[in-house]
Amino acid sequence: MADEQWSVPMVVQELAASVKEPPSQYVLGEQNRLLVVDQMTESVPIIDLSRLAAADEADKLRAALQSWGLFQVTNHGIESSLMDDVITASKAFFHQPLEEKQKCSNLLDGKHFQVEGYGNDQIKTQHQTRDWSDRLHLKVGPKDEINLANWPKHPESFRNVLQEYTAKSKRIKHIILGTMARLLELEEDYFLNQFSDRAPTTVRINHYVPCPTPDMVLGFKAHSDDGVLATLLVDNDVAALQVLRDSVWYSVPTNPRSLLVNIGDFMEVMSNGIFKSPVHRVVANAETERTSIAMFYGLDPEKVIEPAADLLHQKQPARYKKVKTKDYMAGFYEHFARGTRVLDSMKV
Numbered sequence: 529m530a531d532e533q534w535s536v537p538m539v540v541q542e543l544a545a546s547v548k549e550p551p552s553q554y555v556l557g558e559q560n561r562l563l564v565v566d567q568m569t570e571s572v573p574i575i576d577l578s579r580l581a582a583a584d585e586a587d588k589l590r591a592a593l594q595s596w597g598l599f600q601v602t603n604h605g606i607e608s609s610l611m612d613d614v615i616t617a618s619k620a621f622f623h624q625p626l627e628e629k630q631k632c633s634n635l636l637d638g639k640h641f642q643v644e645g646y647g648n649d650q651i652k653t654q655h656q657t658r659d660w661s662d663r664l665h666l667k668v669g670p671k672d673e674i675n676l677a678n679w680p681k682h683p684e685s686f687r688n689v690l691q692e693y694t695a696k697s698k699r700i701k702h703i704i705l706g707t708m709a710r711l712l713e714l715e716e717d718y719f720l721n722q723f724s725d726r727a728p729t730t731v732r733i734n735h736y737v738p739c740p741t742p743d744m745v746l747g748f749k750a751h752s753d754d755g756v757l758a759t760l761l762v763d764n765d766v767a768a769l770q771v772l773r774d775s776v777w778y779s780v781p782t783n784p785r786s787l788l789v790n791i792g793d794f795m796e797v798m799s800n801g802i803f804k805s806p807v808h809r810v811v812a813n814a815e816t817e818r819t820s821i822a823m824f825y826g827l828d829p830e831k832v833i834e835p836a837a838d839l840l841h842q843k844q845p846a847r848y849k850k851v852k853t854k855d856y857m858a859g860f861y862e863h864f865a866r867g868t869r870v871l872d873s874m875k876v
């Protein structure tokens with residue numbers, strides 16, 4: 529089956545250069561085109577990372593986690609020059625000729641899919657709606673599982689810049705997960721202790737290509753993220769990310785120098801649903817390309833994900849079934865291809 533022609537994804541950058549309209553496999557069904565977007569009433573919260581020890585800022589974080597699951601972070605400690613360098617190196621990678629990019633292709637022998645590498649999502653069914661974007665997916669930790677063969681050699685700065693960005697991002701994860709445990713009255717390192725030395729950190733660099741008919745496609749279909757927590761660095765000037773809250777899509781602002789952070793499905797389970805893993809998507813754009821760098825903090829494939837025991841009591845039993853990380857991940861990709869959420873299948 530994997531050898532069927534339809535199951536081999538195309539590179540959207542190449543496709544966009546050769547068509548006037550997106551082919552049918554990319555075009556959304558009518559129900560997904562009804563874009564009810566709230567631009568004004570409320571905005572995604574801004575959290576000052578340097579003040580999270582203060583009760584008022586931690587309360588702001590609690591409110592953000594319970595309603596949005598996604599927030600902007602300022603004073604995060606990553607220099608603007610490093611943020612610019614990561615975006616510039618990522619764009620430079622995608623601007624290279626196809627042959628160069630394909631040196632890190634996610635299709636072995638041109639057709640057998642692996643998660644890591646350059647290309648597109650796996651096509652699991654003939655009816656899967658494809659996203660109008662290309663991706664570079666890399667494992668950036670643990671160190672002894674990094675496979676540099678999948679990492680671009682060009683631009684030359686790419687590897688160093690990504691490694692530096694990965695190292696500096698870790699602090700953000702530590703501060704936020706520590707505060708989240710405190711907010712739930714768990715041991716401060718309860719969430720951090722869930723990460724063994726085999727817990728993977730992965731990066732997905734998304735490259736969104738302009739589309740002549742942007743309303744017909746999505747750059748990234750609606751999904752919630754796997755993993756415990758994700759940080760997201762986006763191009764300053766292209767607001768395209770939207771987050772779903774109470775059935776309304778909200779535009780996520782892009783603020784120069786701030787990062788976005790959202791929690792993933794594993795955190796929704798571990799917090800027994802107190803913190804929400806937000807559904808989000810990226811809309812397409814007719815003129816401007818866009819690049820984003822998402823960093824995902826995952827768990828050891830053998831680890832069982834379950835609600836924290838201290839959060840459970842008679843009036844508040846577990847709302848999610850236990851699941852092994854690797855089984856969740858297998859389900860994640862199956863559901864993603866269909867546009868559904870594996871998390872929904874885990875609810876008690």
Ligand SMILES: O=C(O)CCC(=O)C(=O)O
Pocket residue numbers: 732734748753760762768769808810819820822
């Ligand atoms: O590009 C964005 O703004 C969002 C990307 C995203 O949701 C992801 O990589 O999971």
Ligand SMILES: [Fe+2]
Pocket residue numbers: 751752753808822
């Ligand atoms: Fe995402």
